[in-house]
Amino acid sequence: MNVDDVDSITVLGAGNMGHGIAEVAALAGYDVVLRDIEDEFVQQGYDKIEWSLNKLAEKDRLSQEDADAALARVSTAVDLAEAVADADVVIEAVPEKMAIKKEVYTELEEHAPDHAVFATNTSSLSITELSEVTARPERFCGMHFFNPPVRMDLVEVISGAHTADETLDLVEDLAESMGKTPVRVRKDSPGFIVNRILVPLMNEAAWIVHAGDATMAEVDSTTKYDMGLPMGSFELADYVGIDVGYHVLEYMHEVLGDAYEPCPLLSEKVEAGDLGQKTGRGFYDYEDGEGAEVP
């Protein structure tokens, strides 16, 4: 199969990343099925796609006609068998837990067409280990988008130990067809390239504040204004979800060692359910005004 044979893409998981990936695929002209485990979750994802497309049109980044056409290419499903019945490519963006992803792939293998390629949007987990619960490890790779997918150009295309070159070529072509710049990651190591750099940066920022060496505002000012990153470290952690960064760190800590030990400031936020913008509160408070610092 090559990219011209891809008509239908199923995205599993309608959260922050899943809905954004579905949006990008629909904008590229693919028929997209967005699937989550409950009607409520899938509807929320669909509503976010609609909001985002309308916002892009409002900002003249695309025409309202193209926004409406993209939305019309998105359908939703809860039943997995129905969601993947016609899929040429399945992009999985379910929570960043090995056990959950393995469960999803075991069920997916039962229902997906034989020719379908599986691409995981995992932020850090082993592509090889995930691929081994399927009967198609050669047609399995990482396809790691960045948040928000509709605005971020980069896609990491990650090879597992069993991934065929044809699969990597296809997924790179697919990313290009979505207007993205794919970077091939040959080594399946925790966090791949971007998160191996970015997540420890967020963790170190938290350790500095935890030690009382600087305040959150001071750290964010340096990263955002002096280092030239688009967001401060804490602002970015809130934006991607503190739980997402924390789970990546936990995995890097387990596999790569103590240098990646998560700062307690992160685990405290995760335990309290203060996960960032998506819950209205993280390192900053999004309910009482724009990004006010939480004491």
Ligand code: 3HC
């Ligand atoms: N769709 C459409 N519009 C969106 C949007 C979306 N998904 N998200 C935000 N917008 C809108 C905003 O509502 C705002 O509209 P408003 O002015 O009417 O309120 C507008 O876009 C802002 O756009 P601008 O271009 O003016 O703003 P910025 O220049 O600040 O760009 C940004 C926004 C692209 C998000 C920028 O802040 C940025 O690049 N941030 C860093 C993001 C980043 O680093 N992502 C990677 C994280 S790591 C990751 O994802 C990996 C994972 O595995 C952990």
